[in-house]
Amino acid sequence: MSADRFEFEQFTINQSRCAMKVGTDAVLLGAWIQIEGAESILDIGTGTGVIALMMAQKSTAMITAIDIDGSACEQSKENIGNSPWPDRIKVLNESLQQFTIYNQHKFDLIVSNPPYFVDAYKSSEEARNQARHADQLPFNEFINCAKLLLHEKGKICIILPTRESIKFRELAAANQLYLTRIMHIKTTEYKDEKRQLLQFELINKKLVDETLVIEQDERHNYSKEYKELTKDFYLSF
Numbered sequence: 001m002s003a004d005r006f007e008f009e010q011f012t013i014n015q016s017r018c019a020m021k022v023g024t025d026a027v028l029l030g031a032w033i034q035i036e037g038a039e040s041i042l043d044i045g046t047g048t049g050v051i052a053l054m055m056a057q058k059s060t061a062m063i064t065a066i067d068i069d070g071s072a073c074e075q076s077k078e079n080i081g082n083s084p085w086p087d088r089i090k091v092l093n094e095s096l097q098q099f100t101i102y103n104q105h106k107f108d109l110i111v112s113n114p115p116y117f118v119d120a121y122k123s124s125e126e127a128r129n130q131a132r133h134a135d136q137l138p139f140n141e142f143i144n145c146a147k148l149l150l151h152e153k154g155k156i157c158i159i160l161p162t163r164e165s166i167k168f169r170e171l172a173a174a175n176q177l178y179l180t181r182i183m184h185i186k187t188t189e190y191k192d193e194k195r196q197l198l199q200f201e202l203i204n205k206k207l208v209d210e211t212l213v214i215e216q217d218e219r220h221n222y223s224k225e226y227k228e229l230t231k232d233f234y235l236s237f
Helices: 024-032 050-058 070-081 096-102 126-132 139-149 162-174 224-230
Strands: 005-007 012-014 040-044 062-067 089-093 107-112 150-161 178-186 193-201 208-213
Touching (some): 012 070, 024 150, 040 139, 050 089, 070 089, 150 162
Antiparallel strands (some): 178 193
């Protein structure tokens, strides 16, 4: 399969004009999210549109997908237009900060695979920097905007590297966003945790704490738990 094309069970992602390609993080997040009851969803930093499309496959919700990268927005519109759900996903080329100023709607679910690098080395490609570095969407601004956009019974679901997750969780707690579900992601059983899948709500609840190991060993023999989580999306392993 070409690096510019990624085939899923029910849709295809073309990504030649997107700075960030489809990766394990996005698929993990989309597969992990519990979407029951959500009628309206906001995807922040949609990129290729992959998470928005996964949400459409899993639900009957109306989905708004935003991104500051114009090229990514155009390609995500094409991906969505070629999918089974073109009438349920709207793509907007704007920042979260801009969107929050005028939007009057509250969302049942807010999802994001957000930029997370802070004070890290940058590449010469500006679009890739925007997608990976938190300069234009610092964690505190993400939290403040997302909280304003969230329905009182809604959920915010994101994925972050473990180190960055600690900082994000501290800021969320300071803003009365409660961590209600977490999944620790390890590549193999004996490697350190790599990522955290996080769910926040405005209502404090008992925390659901889980761990997922992706591979049984280092030869890409995927665990049955990972296969079960992603089986509705990946064509094969």
